Amino acid sequence: MNGNESRGLVVQARDRHLLEELAVMRVVDREQAKIVAGFGSTTRANARLLALTRAGLLRRFFLGTTGAGQKALYALSAKGAQLADVPLRAPRRRKDEALIADFAVQHQLIVNEVYCAVKYQPLNLDGFSFRRWIAFHEPMLPGLRLIPDGYAEWQTPSGVQGAFLEVDLGHEGLTIWKEKVRNYLQLAVSHEFERRFSQSRFQVLVVAPSERRLRSIRSTVVTVTQKVFWFASLEAIRAHGFFASIWVRPTSDARKPLL
Numbered sequence: 001m002n003g004n005e006s007r008g009l010v011v012q013a014r015d016r017h018l019l020e021e022l023a024v025m026r027v028v029d030r031e032q033a034k035i036v037a038g039f040g041s042t043t044r045a046n047a048r049l050l051a052l053t054r055a056g057l058l059r060r061f062f063l064g065t066t067g068a069g070q071k072a073l074y075a076l077s078a079k080g081a082q083l084a085d086v087p088l089r090a091p092r093r094r095k096d097e098a099l100i101a102d103f104a105v106q107h108q109l110i111v112n113e114v115y116c117a118v119k120y121q122p123l124n125l126d127g128f129s130f131r132r133w134i135a136f137h138e139p140m141l142p143g144l145r146l147i148p149d150g151y152a153e154w155q156t157p158s159g160v161q162g163a164f165l166e167v168d169l170g171h172e173g174l175t176i177w178k179e180k181v182r183n184y185l186q187l188a189v190s191h192e193f194e195r196r197f198s199q200s201r202f203q204v205l206v207v208a209p210s211e212r213r214l215r216s217i218r219s220t221v222v223t224v225t226q227k228v229f230w231f232a233s234l235e236a237i238r239a240h241g242f243f244a245s246i247w248v249r250p251t252s253d254a255r256k257p258l259l
Helices: 013-025 030-037 042-054 078-084 103-120 174-189 192-197 211-221 234-240
Strands: 058-063 071-076 129-134 150-156 159-167 203-208 229-233 247-249 252-256
Touching: 013 030, 013 042, 013 071, 013 078, 013 103, 030 042, 030 071, 030 103, 042 058, 042 071, 071 078, 103 129, 103 150, 103 159, 103 234, 174 192, 174 211, 203 211, 203 234, 211 229, 229 234
Parallel strands: 159 203, 203 229
Antiparallel strands: 058 071, 129 150, 150 159, 229 247, 247 252
Protein backbone atom coordinates (compact mmCIF):
# COMPACT_ATOMS: atom_id res chain seq x y z
CA MET A 1 0.00 0.00 0.00
CA ASN A 2 1.49 3.34 -0.98
CA GLY A 3 0.96 6.81 0.51
CA ASN A 4 -2.03 7.47 -1.75
CA GLU A 5 -4.00 4.37 -0.80
CA SER A 6 -5.69 3.31 2.41
CA ARG A 7 -7.78 0.14 2.68
CA GLY A 8 -8.63 0.35 -1.00
CA LEU A 9 -9.41 4.06 -0.89
CA VAL A 10 -7.50 6.19 -3.37
CA VAL A 11 -6.49 9.33 -1.50
CA GLN A 12 -7.14 12.36 -3.68
CA ALA A 13 -5.43 15.75 -3.54
CA ARG A 14 -8.41 17.33 -1.79
CA ASP A 15 -8.40 14.52 0.81
CA ARG A 16 -4.77 15.21 1.59
CA HIS A 17 -5.50 18.93 1.76
CA LEU A 18 -8.28 18.28 4.28
CA LEU A 19 -5.96 16.16 6.41
CA GLU A 20 -3.30 18.89 6.31
CA GLU A 21 -5.84 21.55 7.31
CA LEU A 22 -7.04 19.42 10.21
CA ALA A 23 -3.57 19.75 11.72
CA VAL A 24 -4.41 23.47 11.99
CA MET A 25 -8.17 23.33 12.64
CA ARG A 26 -8.12 20.23 14.91
CA VAL A 27 -11.79 19.39 14.34
CA VAL A 28 -14.32 20.27 11.62
CA ASP A 29 -17.99 19.84 10.93
CA ARG A 30 -19.32 18.95 7.50
CA GLU A 31 -19.80 22.56 6.36
CA GLN A 32 -16.22 23.47 7.24
CA ALA A 33 -14.98 20.34 5.47
CA LYS A 34 -16.94 21.41 2.37
CA ILE A 35 -15.21 24.80 2.36
CA VAL A 36 -11.72 23.46 2.96
CA ALA A 37 -11.88 20.49 0.59
CA GLY A 38 -14.01 22.21 -2.04
CA PHE A 39 -16.89 19.72 -2.04
CA GLY A 40 -19.58 20.89 -4.42
CA SER A 41 -22.50 19.21 -2.69
CA THR A 42 -23.55 18.00 0.73
CA THR A 43 -24.20 14.50 -0.58
CA ARG A 44 -20.68 14.23 -1.98
CA ALA A 45 -19.17 15.64 1.22
CA ASN A 46 -21.07 13.16 3.39
CA ALA A 47 -19.99 10.21 1.23
CA ARG A 48 -16.32 11.23 1.19
CA LEU A 49 -16.14 11.96 4.92
CA LEU A 50 -17.67 8.57 5.62
CA ALA A 51 -15.16 6.89 3.29
CA LEU A 52 -12.22 8.66 4.95
CA THR A 53 -13.55 7.66 8.37
CA ARG A 54 -13.99 4.01 7.39
CA ALA A 55 -10.47 4.02 5.92
CA GLY A 56 -9.16 5.09 9.32
CA LEU A 57 -7.86 8.49 8.17
CA LEU A 58 -10.45 10.48 10.15
CA ARG A 59 -12.01 9.98 13.57
CA ARG A 60 -15.69 10.87 13.92
CA PHE A 61 -17.65 11.84 17.02
CA PHE A 62 -20.90 13.68 17.65
CA LEU A 63 -21.90 16.87 19.43
CA GLY A 64 -25.41 17.65 20.68
CA THR A 65 -28.51 15.65 21.47
CA THR A 66 -29.77 12.90 19.22
CA GLY A 67 -31.77 13.67 16.11
CA ALA A 68 -31.70 16.90 14.15
CA GLY A 69 -29.72 18.68 16.86
CA GLN A 70 -26.76 16.29 16.66
CA LYS A 71 -23.75 17.21 14.55
CA ALA A 72 -21.04 14.89 13.25
CA LEU A 73 -17.50 16.17 13.76
CA TYR A 74 -14.26 14.93 12.23
CA ALA A 75 -10.67 14.99 13.47
CA LEU A 76 -7.36 13.56 12.37
CA SER A 77 -6.50 9.99 13.26
CA ALA A 78 -2.92 8.90 13.86
CA LYS A 79 -3.05 7.16 10.48
CA GLY A 80 -4.32 10.29 8.75
CA ALA A 81 -1.62 12.45 10.32
CA GLN A 82 1.04 9.97 9.22
CA LEU A 83 -0.24 9.88 5.65
CA ALA A 84 -0.35 13.68 5.39
CA ASP A 85 2.95 14.03 7.28
CA VAL A 86 1.49 16.54 9.77
CA PRO A 87 1.39 16.71 13.58
CA LEU A 88 -1.47 14.83 15.23
CA ARG A 89 -3.55 17.59 16.80
CA ALA A 90 -7.09 16.57 17.61
CA PRO A 91 -9.53 16.56 20.54
CA ARG A 92 -9.17 13.49 22.74
CA ARG A 93 -12.60 12.05 22.08
CA ARG A 94 -13.54 8.41 21.57
CA LYS A 95 -14.59 7.13 18.16
CA ASP A 96 -18.32 7.81 17.58
CA GLU A 97 -18.62 9.30 21.08
CA ALA A 98 -21.74 11.46 21.57
CA LEU A 99 -21.23 14.63 23.63
CA ILE A 100 -24.08 16.75 24.98
CA ALA A 101 -21.85 19.81 25.36
CA ASP A 102 -18.14 20.45 24.88
CA PHE A 103 -17.06 24.07 25.25
CA ALA A 104 -13.51 23.41 24.01
CA VAL A 105 -14.78 21.84 20.79
CA GLN A 106 -17.45 24.51 20.34
CA HIS A 107 -14.80 27.20 20.76
CA GLN A 108 -12.54 25.53 18.18
CA LEU A 109 -15.41 25.32 15.69
CA ILE A 110 -15.97 29.09 15.96
CA VAL A 111 -12.24 29.73 15.53
CA ASN A 112 -12.40 27.50 12.45
CA GLU A 113 -15.39 29.45 11.13
CA VAL A 114 -13.28 32.61 11.27
CA TYR A 115 -10.32 30.76 9.74
CA CYS A 116 -12.45 29.64 6.79
CA ALA A 117 -13.68 33.20 6.27
CA VAL A 118 -10.15 34.62 6.46
CA LYS A 119 -8.48 32.07 4.17
CA TYR A 120 -11.20 30.92 1.79
CA GLN A 121 -13.57 33.87 1.45
CA PRO A 122 -12.66 36.03 -1.57
CA LEU A 123 -11.45 39.51 -0.59
CA ASN A 124 -12.56 41.20 -3.82
CA LEU A 125 -10.15 44.07 -3.10
CA ASP A 126 -7.42 45.03 -5.57
CA GLY A 127 -3.97 44.56 -4.09
CA PHE A 128 -5.20 42.60 -1.05
CA SER A 129 -4.61 38.88 -0.50
CA PHE A 130 -4.42 36.33 2.29
CA ARG A 131 -0.81 35.64 3.27
CA ARG A 132 -0.70 33.15 6.14
CA TRP A 133 -2.31 31.83 9.32
CA ILE A 134 -0.52 30.62 12.44
CA ALA A 135 -2.16 28.46 15.10
CA PHE A 136 -0.79 28.43 18.64
CA HIS A 137 -0.60 25.44 20.96
CA GLU A 138 1.43 26.91 23.82
CA PRO A 139 2.16 30.37 25.29
CA MET A 140 3.85 32.68 22.82
CA LEU A 141 6.60 33.77 25.22
CA PRO A 142 8.05 32.31 28.42
CA GLY A 143 6.41 34.01 31.37
CA LEU A 144 3.62 35.49 29.25
CA ARG A 145 0.32 33.67 29.68
CA LEU A 146 -0.92 34.36 26.20
CA ILE A 147 -2.15 31.75 23.73
CA PRO A 148 -4.00 33.55 20.89
CA ASP A 149 -6.69 31.69 18.98
CA GLY A 150 -4.80 32.44 15.79
CA TYR A 151 -2.73 34.95 13.86
CA ALA A 152 -3.51 36.07 10.31
CA GLU A 153 -1.62 38.18 7.81
CA TRP A 154 -2.78 39.90 4.64
CA GLN A 155 -0.75 41.44 1.87
CA THR A 156 -2.02 44.98 1.23
CA PRO A 157 -0.90 47.78 -1.11
CA SER A 158 0.87 49.44 1.84
CA GLY A 159 2.53 46.29 3.17
CA VAL A 160 1.69 43.35 5.39
CA GLN A 161 -1.12 43.69 7.92
CA GLY A 162 -1.12 41.22 10.81
CA ALA A 163 -3.71 40.48 13.48
CA PHE A 164 -4.19 38.11 16.39
CA LEU A 165 -7.60 36.53 16.89
CA GLU A 166 -9.49 36.17 20.16
CA VAL A 167 -12.82 34.31 20.01
CA ASP A 168 -15.05 34.75 23.05
CA LEU A 169 -18.01 32.49 23.84
CA GLY A 170 -19.09 34.37 26.96
CA HIS A 171 -17.49 31.97 29.44
CA GLU A 172 -14.45 34.03 30.47
CA GLY A 173 -14.67 36.61 33.23
CA LEU A 174 -13.83 40.22 32.53
CA THR A 175 -10.87 39.99 34.92
CA ILE A 176 -9.35 37.44 32.55
CA TRP A 177 -9.95 39.85 29.69
CA LYS A 178 -8.03 42.58 31.50
CA GLU A 179 -5.11 40.19 31.88
CA LYS A 180 -5.26 39.34 28.17
CA VAL A 181 -5.15 43.03 27.24
CA ARG A 182 -2.12 43.64 29.46
CA ASN A 183 -0.38 40.61 27.95
CA TYR A 184 -0.92 41.89 24.41
CA LEU A 185 0.37 45.31 25.39
CA GLN A 186 3.43 43.68 26.94
CA LEU A 187 3.97 41.78 23.69
CA ALA A 188 3.69 45.05 21.73
CA VAL A 189 6.40 46.83 23.73
CA SER A 190 8.74 43.86 24.13
CA HIS A 191 9.96 43.92 20.50
CA GLU A 192 9.49 40.14 20.55
CA PHE A 193 6.60 40.42 18.10
CA GLU A 194 8.76 42.25 15.57
CA ARG A 195 11.57 39.73 16.01
CA ARG A 196 9.30 36.69 15.48
CA PHE A 197 6.91 38.02 12.84
CA SER A 198 9.08 40.58 11.00
CA GLN A 199 6.33 43.19 11.44
CA SER A 200 6.39 46.34 13.55
CA ARG A 201 2.80 46.28 14.81
CA PHE A 202 -0.34 44.18 15.06
CA GLN A 203 -4.06 44.30 15.71
CA VAL A 204 -6.09 42.15 18.07
CA LEU A 205 -9.44 41.10 16.60
CA VAL A 206 -12.04 40.19 19.22
CA VAL A 207 -15.03 38.16 18.03
CA ALA A 208 -17.88 38.06 20.55
CA PRO A 209 -21.01 35.89 20.36
CA SER A 210 -23.39 38.88 20.49
CA GLU A 211 -23.45 42.67 20.40
CA ARG A 212 -24.25 42.71 24.13
CA ARG A 213 -21.21 40.65 25.00
CA LEU A 214 -19.13 42.75 22.62
CA ARG A 215 -20.06 45.92 24.52
CA SER A 216 -19.16 44.27 27.81
CA ILE A 217 -15.69 43.23 26.64
CA ARG A 218 -15.12 46.54 24.94
CA SER A 219 -15.93 48.51 28.10
CA THR A 220 -13.38 46.37 29.95
CA VAL A 221 -10.64 46.76 27.33
CA VAL A 222 -10.99 50.54 27.18
CA THR A 223 -10.07 50.84 30.87
CA VAL A 224 -6.63 49.51 29.92
CA THR A 225 -6.01 50.77 26.37
CA GLN A 226 -7.64 52.56 23.44
CA LYS A 227 -5.25 51.03 20.91
CA VAL A 228 -4.66 47.74 19.07
CA PHE A 229 -8.11 46.17 19.66
CA TRP A 230 -10.94 45.78 17.12
CA PHE A 231 -14.32 44.22 17.91
CA ALA A 232 -17.06 42.47 15.93
CA SER A 233 -19.89 40.13 16.84
CA LEU A 234 -20.27 36.66 15.39
CA GLU A 235 -23.81 37.69 14.44
CA ALA A 236 -22.45 40.50 12.25
CA ILE A 237 -19.76 38.33 10.68
CA ARG A 238 -22.33 35.70 9.68
CA ALA A 239 -24.73 38.30 8.35
CA HIS A 240 -22.33 40.56 6.44
CA GLY A 241 -18.95 38.84 6.12
CA PHE A 242 -15.67 39.04 7.97
CA PHE A 243 -14.28 41.92 5.91
CA ALA A 244 -17.45 44.07 5.89
CA SER A 245 -17.90 47.35 7.76
CA ILE A 246 -18.75 45.66 11.06
CA TRP A 247 -15.70 46.41 13.21
CA VAL A 248 -15.56 48.97 16.02
CA ARG A 249 -12.67 50.38 18.03
CA PRO A 250 -12.53 50.77 21.82
CA THR A 251 -13.76 54.37 21.86
CA SER A 252 -15.76 54.70 18.64
CA ASP A 253 -19.10 53.31 17.51
CA ALA A 254 -18.27 53.90 13.84
CA ARG A 255 -18.39 50.60 11.91
CA LYS A 256 -15.28 50.13 9.81
CA PRO A 257 -13.99 47.47 7.42
CA LEU A 258 -11.06 45.44 8.67
CA LEU A 259 -8.81 46.06 5.64
